[in-house]
Amino acid sequence: MLKADASVNSTVSSAVAAWEADVLAGTLAKTPERASSFVTAGDAPVERLYTPTDDAAGDYLEKLGFPGEYPFTRGVQPTMYRGRLWTMRQYAGFATAEESNRRYRFLLAQGGTGLSVAFDLPTQIGYDSDAPEACGEVGRVGVAIDSLADMETLFDSIPLDKVSTSMTINATSSILLAMYIAVAERQGVPAAKLTGTLQNDILKEYIARGTYRFPPGPSLRLTSDIFAYCTRNVPKFNTISISGYHIREAGSTAAQEVGFTLADAVCYVETAIRAGLAIDDFAPRLAFFFAAHTDLFEEAAKFRAARRLYARIMRERFGAKDPRSWMLRFHTQTGGVTLTAQQPENNVVRVALQALAAVLGGTQSLHTNGKDEALALPTEAAAQLALRTQQVIACESGVASTVDPLAGSYYVEQLTDRIQREAEAYIAAIDGMGGMVAAIEQGYPQREIERSAYAFNRAVDDGTRQIVGVNCFQSSEGESIPLFRHDEETGRRQAARLTDLRSRRDNTAVDAALHDIAATARTSENLMPAILTAVRAYATVGEICTVLAAEFGEYAESFHSA
Amino acid sequence: MSEKSSYTPNEVPEFWLPAGGYDPAPSLTKRRRILIGKPGLDGHDRGAKYVAQILRDAGHEVIYTGIRRTPEQIVAAAVQEDVDAIGLSLLSGSHNVLFARVFELLKARQADDILLFGGGVIPADDVDRLLALGVKAIFTPGTPAAEIISRVEQMLGERACP
Numbered sequence: 001m002l003k004a005d006a007s008v009n010s011t012v013s014s015a016v017a018a019w020e021a022d023v024l025a026g027t028l029a030k031t032p033e034r035a036s037s038f039v040t041a042g043d044a045p046v047e048r049l050y051t052p053t054d055d056a057a058g059d060y061l062e063k064l065g066f067p068g069e070y071p072f073t074r075g076v077q078p079t080m081y082r083g084r085l086w087t088m089r090q091y092a093g094f095a096t097a098e099e100s101n102r103r104y105r106f107l108l109a110q111g112g113t114g115l116s117v118a119f120d121l122p123t124q125i126g127y128d129s130d131a132p133e134a135c136g137e138v139g140r141v142g143v144a145i146d147s148l149a150d151m152e153t154l155f156d157s158i159p160l161d162k163v164s165t166s167m168t169i170n171a172t173s174s175i176l177l178a179m180y181i182a183v184a185e186r187q188g189v190p191a192a193k194l195t196g197t198l199q200n201d202i203l204k205e206y207i208a209r210g211t212y213r214f215p216p217g218p219s220l221r222l223t224s225d226i227f228a229y230c231t232r233n234v235p236k237f238n239t240i241s242i243s244g245y246h247i248r249e250a251g252s253t254a255a256q257e258v259g260f261t262l263a264d265a266v267c268y269v270e271t272a273i274r275a276g277l278a279i280d281d282f283a284p285r286l287a288f289f290f291a292a293h294t295d296l297f298e299e300a301a302k303f304r305a306a307r308r309l310y311a312r313i314m315r316e317r318f319g320a321k322d323p324r325s326w327m328l329r330f331h332t333q334t335g336g337v338t339l340t341a342q343q344p345e346n347n348v349v350r351v352a353l354q355a356l357a358a359v360l361g362g363t364q365s366l367h368t369n370g371k372d373e374a375l376a377l378p379t380e381a382a383a384q385l386a387l388r389t390q391q392v393i394a395c396e397s398g399v400a401s402t403v404d405p406l407a408g409s410y411y412v413e414q415l416t417d418r419i420q421r422e423a424e425a426y427i428a429a430i431d432g433m434g435g436m437v438a439a440i441e442q443g444y445p446q447r448e449i450e451r452s453a454y455a456f457n458r459a460v461d462d463g464t465r466q467i468v469g470v471n472c473f474q475s476s477e478g479e480s481i482p483l484f485r486h487d488e489e490t491g492r493r494q495a496a497r498l499t500d501l502r503s504r505r506d507n508t509a510v511d512a513a514l515h516d517i518a519a520t521a522r523t524s525e526n527l528m529p530a531i532l533t534a535v536r537a538y539a540t541v542g543e544i545c546t547v548l549a550a551e552f553g554e555y556a557e558s559f560h561s562a
Numbered sequence: 563m564s565e566k567s568s569y570t571p572n573e574v575p576e577f578w579l580p581a582g583g584y585d586p587a588p589s590l591t592k593r594r595r596i597l598i599g600k601p602g603l604d605g606h607d608r609g610a611k612y613v614a615q616i617l618r619d620a621g622h623e624v625i626y627t628g629i630r631r632t633p634e635q636i637v638a639a640a641v642q643e644d645v646d647a648i649g650l651s652l653l654s655g656s657h658n659v660l661f662a663r664v665f666e667l668l669k670a671r672q673a674d675d676i677l678l679f680g681g682g683v684i685p686a687d688d689v690d691r692l693l694a695l696g697v698k699a700i701f702t703p704g705t706p707a708a709e710i711i712s713r714v715e716q717m718l719g720e721r722a723c724p
Contacts, residue, residue, distance in 0.1 A: 121603035121654060125630075133632075136659030137603050210605015210629045251608050337608070341683075341702050374703060375685050376655070450611060457612050461707045470704040483685050486655055557628045 012052050024048075041295035042253035043455070044418055050410030063308070063417075067403045069323075071311040073304050073416070074404040075362040076327045081400035086358075087365035088390045089166060091333065093118030093143035094377055095490045096497075097153035100143040104158060106380065110387055114196075115158070116166040116367060118142030119176070124211040126172045126545025130495040139490035141377070142168070146498050146540045151179040152186065161189040165196035166241070166331065166365075171213035173200040174222050174528060175544050178535040181234065197238035197287050197331070200226055203264040203436055204243050206555070207445045208250040213545060216437045218552035222527065223268060224275040227282045229528035238287040240268060241331060244306075247445070248291035249337045251453020254302040255419045257290065259426025260445045262310055266427065267436040269318055279318050283325035292354040292361075293335040299354070300406050301415035303330070303361025309420050313427075332358035333367040339374040343469035344481050347371040352389050359393055360406050366390055376483045498540065505538040513537050514547050521551035594718050595645040599627045599636040601664060604654035609681055609703065613649060616707040617714065633663040640668070640676055646718055647677040657684055661692055677717055681705070 038046040047054075065071060068078035077083060090107050092115075093100045104115050119142040122134035128146050129138045138144045145151055155165075160183065169176045177198050181191050202219040205212040212219070223240065230239045244252075244261035252260065265286065272282050290306070292299050310328035314320045334354035339347045348371045355368050368386040370378025378386070394400055406412045426448075433439045440446070459465040466472045513534035520530040534544055598614040600607055607629050618624045625643055627636060640648050648668075650661055661680055668674045680692065681701040689700045698717050701710050 125603055127603075133603065135663075136656035137654060140655040141604075205605075208605075210607070211603075249606070249608070340704060342704055375683065453608050454612060454615055457707075467704070471706075480686075557630075 009053060016051055016053060040254075040298040040415070041293055042255055042298060042419075044255075044298070044415075050414055052410065054410050054414050063413075064407055070315065070326055071308040072327055073308040074407055076307070076329055076364070078403075080362060080403040081359070081394075082403070085394050085400060086363050086390075087114045087164070088112055088387060088394075089114040089116045089331065089365045089367055090383055090387055091116040091118050091166075091168065091367045092378075092383065093120075094141075094484075095139040095143065095487055096494055097143055097145065097150040101154050101156050101158070103380070103383075104154075107383065107387070108158070108163065110384055111391065112387060114164045114166065114365060117154070117168065119167070119169055120144045121211065123176075123541055124169060124172060126175075126213050126541055126549075128498060128540050128542030129491065130498050131542055134491070136491070138494050140486060144490070144494045145176065145179070146494065146542065147501055147538045148179050148182050148535050149501055149538060150497075151176075151183050155183050155187075159189070160184045160187055161193045166199075167196065168199045170199055170202050170205050170209075171211055171219065172541055172545060173198050174226055174531050175535060175541050177226060177230075177234075177237075178528065178532040181532060182536050191234045193236070194234055195236045197241050198226065199243060199289070200240040201243045201264065201289075203267060203440065204246050204261075206440045207247060207260065207264075208252075208449060209246040210557075212555045214548065214552040215555045216440070218521075218548075219555075220268075220271045220437075221275075224272050224277070225526045225528055227272050227285075228275065228277055229526055230285065231277070231281050235285075237285065238329075239282065239285045241287045241289040242268065243289040245289050245291045245333055247449060248293070248335065250449050251337075251456060252449045253452050254293070254295075254298055255422035256426060256445075256448060256452060258302060258306045258309065258419055259423035260430075260449075261288065261290070262306065262313060262423060263427045263430040263436050263439070263445075265310065266313065266317075266431075269314075270435070273318075279314075279320045280322040280325050283314060283318075283320055284322060284327075287364075288328055288330035290330055290332055290363075291335045292332045292358040292363075293338055294350050294353050294357075296353055296357045296360070297406070297409075297412050298415055298419075299357035300360040301412050302419050303332075303358070303363065304404070304406075304412075305416045305419035305423065306330070307362070308416070309423055329364045331365045331367070332361075332363040334358070334369045336369055336373060339369060339371070340467060340470050341374040343475060344371050344374065346469050347374070348385065348389070351386060352393070355389055355393055356397070356399065359399055362404060372481055372483060375481075377486075379482055379484045381482075501538060501540075509537040510534070510539045510543070513539055514543060517544060518547050518551055521548060592719075593621055593623060594647065594715075595623045595625070595643060596647045596649060596714070597625045597627065597636070597640045597643060597645045598649045598651065599631055599639070599664075600629045600651055601631055601633050601636055601660040602652060602654055602656050603630055604652055604656070605629045606653040607651065609653070610649075610651035612707075613651070613681065613701070613710060616711060617649075620711045620715075633660060633667055636664055637667040637671060637673070641671055641673050645676060647679065647714060649714075650678070650680040650682075652680070652682040652684075655683070657682060658688060658691060661697055662695055665696055677714075679714065679717070 064073045067075035090112055092103050120139050121137045123145045127133045129144050227239050230237050242265045244257035247260050248257045307328045311326040314326045334351045338350055351368050358366050368389050370382030370386050372382045430436055430439045463471055517530045520527050596617055598610050600610055614624045614626045678697050679699040699713055
């Protein structure tokens, strides 16, 4: 905690002892506490009371400092939300490009301030909508994009020089980035003006999310190619969003979320440096993505700890000189896995608490989940209520009026220190294995996450952890809320669109461009220009990935013994 | 399809083996073989792994396919491993198509005596639809472990022992 001088501390210590003897003991004798011990959602012990005596070594200037200054514990901007509110960015996308385009224009009209594109699984993994692997999945969890033609429709009447766009795309991120650049060209917007974020974080796909396509080596080469290409050509775009969100969804604790995510960051930085990039050229465009769960203080502390630890890693371990390279800027999404199908209206309250944690933790942008997302994709009404939840926090709660309002809370500072310590231990363990790729190959982060997920589910099963509506305060009456219905014809419509495209485009140009991708893949040249040429010729995501898979191979999950 | 459709059983992680191996719980009259499968492209397998683990903890032999398997691979694995039941997990919304496909393939191989159950993000209307199709039970998130174990054992108990 914030270091007070020794004599003050010893005065407080004796006062605490006196309070425990004179006041607390009597109360406990009369009224025992609700439980013999209390823990956070991450299973860390929570004491009854935190006081200045919980001072962990270190002083205010070293550990907290000022917002906009190293180590950024209190935030990355000097004025934080007094200057500008966070970006309210709702993740959306479903069915075809036409339908998703309508939802984006609706969200922007409702006061959303950025777009976040959800792609369907075939697009994310690199299968065309008419591939056998895509059967049943087209347009399900996001929008189906096969070619530039779909991408043009997706952003129709949305000016790409005015709106920033986040794209949740990883194995196929080079292709979708190329399509975004090509749509901008057709709108007359130069790539240099584009703002937004590419998720482009393949490591967490092997760890937790599963939309990998190629093995780690070639995948990391694609990542470095994007870093290098964007540094020169798309300088305002965040080239990666290193994601703890999916690690948390898979069942990690808050501290594991920070530890594994920053260990992934270390791997990306090392890869880019090995590829010959200078750290201060690419590091300012690295962004992060975390989950916000319902344990309000632990979550707010998690963001503060992540910021401080990342700043130290970038400055001390990698020797970055540019302060922008030290800043952990992040997007937050409320925790999908915390939503319950039982009593779905309760999810509105969970989302509000989680969104509050993200804002108290200093997020740069935020997605709030719809109350119906334990059952289906959100309806328009649920997505609107989720956005309104952010607007109430921004306009009415007062938490945006001062910077880092939880700083100095004895409890929150103790939590921040603890999460940092635990995350550092994970990073050290992964360093000891030879880095994150080796750790993934040994199944280490996967196994740690599985253990935490199992322990959590067990605790819900045996009632140690209470989830309202699930294992306590259940109601017997059936709950029915209107749900989003997927159009079963989407797959057929999208496949027909693809057949039409293949008959209309210049197939000679497509073949030449695909051949060039294969040839470039065999060299160490940057793949982005060749992919951009192919995309402009309307080569499809599936065609490009088939060529890359032939060069790179395909990754298959393997299990490891503990 | 490509060579990926040839069936290669995954090693089951040792972490999932309960201490002491497969000794059936005292209440267990018969240990069963159960395959947990993830059809389609969905990578969310927290639920699948949990159900695999609790059934294993209850004394059954459980095989988990890993993510991103085709219905063909899952059915081939089930037949080869001679399982009593298949549990499918899906969170991407494609359950109507993919569960139906697994069921169809089981019938085609005269293996539809294998009990089929499932779970995931599945709306109530679709639960009814899948039950009508012949899926015996759908366990949505929040179903207690004890309920899953007892329902599966009860359903298997109702069937003739192989």
